[in-house]
Amino acid sequence: MATPEREIPTPRVAEGDWARVFSHHAFTPILERAEGIYLYDTEGNRYIDASGGPIALNVGHSDPRVTEAISRQAEKFAYCHPALSNRLRADVCARIAGLAPGDLNTTYLVSGGSEAVDTAIKIARQYHLACGREQKHKVIGTWDSYHGMTLGALSVAGGPGFRKPFLPMLFDWPHIRHYRGPRERPRGMNEVDFALECARELEEMIYFVGPEQVSAFIATPVGAGKDYGLVPPAEYWQTIREICDRYDVLLIADEVVTGFGRTGKWFAMEHFGAQADIMTTAKGISGLYAPMGAVTVSDRVNEPFANGEIFIHGFTNMGHPLACAASLAVLDILEKDHLIENSATTGEYLHSNSKRFLARQTIAEARGKGLLMVLELVRDKETMDYFAPEARAEEKFQGIALKNGLAFYMSLYGPRRPGALKRGMPLYIAPPLSITRDQIDDLLDRLDQTLAEWEQTMGI
Template structure:
């Protein structure tokens, strides 16, 4: 009898006992291709020697030092490596244990920045519908997925939500891509004006939307307009790259594809590649200096900030990505995966959209391709596909509620950066068989 409190009390799962490259292996020896990298985490696969040695070496030298007493060399080195490769004016790194912590830190820092800057009325956060920013209360409130939030709504702060940049389902027939992007971006300006520009502290968004929409990239020009609006009204731009960052989209930082940089940026998942829990919040020198030249104290913290072993892992993972030019490999493998997805599923009667960047792809499933009508939520399609794919030896990331938190289904794919074309092609055949048995 297990005493583990699982995610779902009525599910029975195999026990993972080993990892080999892009595969997970259960107690019966069955191999599963890690087609979603867990949750877009395992970017280097499951047996990277450089990272394994980093864990062993750091654990042998120093396991833990609290950040109220010490800094450590792994933390300093990781921060330097991140900033050396970061976009724009990002200059400081706050190391945490995961994505939700990074977003919480970003929201608190945005608020404290405005306080230190003499603008105490700035308290409102604006985010987007059908977004996901984490499961702690502040991050959950900022997220725009109502299904995830509904039972906890009495505990959550009030956050405004505007439209996502979700061209497949929400662009009008008479709109060009450019006009659509400008229209939904301008919703931010309208919401800032509604709340009062002097009252808004930050806008939070994922450059490529992950779990809740299924790897949806923005249309060209959308984020440039968002950046202009934030600058015009003194609103901080926080980008959540927890899922889409660290090379996942074919750029080390996903925002680089949009030609912009944020004021605050959140990363996690791929930063530790699954070997250790780690995340980071990066901010500009302007934001850091407001604190340093004011109270000098960021009123926030966790026990495992900048954990030495986690920082050593992050340094090893990032070095592995940079030294082996894995970002370029992600682009090349991503082009192959995109072609393969379109070859296998492009004419499928229930595949409405195939979208993505790098090794971050989504397939949206519909009952009717012409009308883009989603399946009835009562069918539980996403769960059935996950189960069928798993039986085929493929771990992928199907999710319900794509359109509005209730209706719509998609399958998200985020395989390790080291996946071969043969492995990717075989995984698509597995997914094809899973769809055939469920739709």
């Protein structure tokens, strides 16, 4: 691995024009250009985009097939007046219908994940109203989950770090624990029984809240928050599905991260043989070439709206023509370049390297599926202690990783969590789905080097 000797990048000091950027947290390198899995800064340093931006870049950077599609569309029209039909919107919705599982056939386009989640919550409410179930309005979420930053998304999310400042402004809706994984499984209990026990928490919560009030349950398919990437047995989701059906509760699968190939299938719920009633997607759908989000609903949920019910909602930028052009090109690439298959096979190769990281005292867990691998960083995996916030462990990790040619997406999980929860900081390995085995090897070598230097810096 040829790593040029260079100083460790630090967070940028807010001075000059940078002081005019509200609440800016980036490190010093300035992005100049990006291509494939690589980012290049203005000093000519190259970085592997190891987390695919915020686990979102499903095709590589600067693919001319996408940039040309966007500019071709911009030359025709960049925005469509609301009085006229936007053909591209129908094209994208039809493409999603062809790819989405089961009868998830109708899509409402938005501009991102948070908007998609808020939209899903409102579709669920209006669906129940149309069905005469007027009391149903509460959405059950999972603790420590992330569903975005709008007030609706924060209400169903469960990460205290994100919610606390805004608590008085959020809906006081219930949360359960997501599937908790092998670490919390009681001794002697098998995996499936434990998964069923976790799933039954939903039925208990519906009972206590009152089924007549519960509109929907929302969760991410492969773990929530600190446990992101934890893959439950299929029985977990199948049982959740049954419980939702029993109480007329809609199941919302938030596939903003997992949708469009990240876990080796088009959508992560396909691993479990359970179909959601509403699916939220964003990120990978346009590979971040333009802001795009989508809410795809089943035929049952669509029925009242197909029969004339008007959905009371809308955004100026929904189904924006340039985002639609980008998404159509991205979906073409995902299919033509077989990137979903590459996510499955190269992902398997990635996960076959887990042991190499688990040998370290600072890696407590390696989990995930496809090209989503989550390593859980701790101070000591025997005690499952994490570093105190003053130790600035994430900042040091990111700086060393950048020096070694890796750009990671750093989450706020870890440093803000009380030690009692015994969880570390998730590190997301989620590169563009076009990554090759050789590039994975390079990424992992650089990560090994980064971990060794970071451990030394942290006094381990």
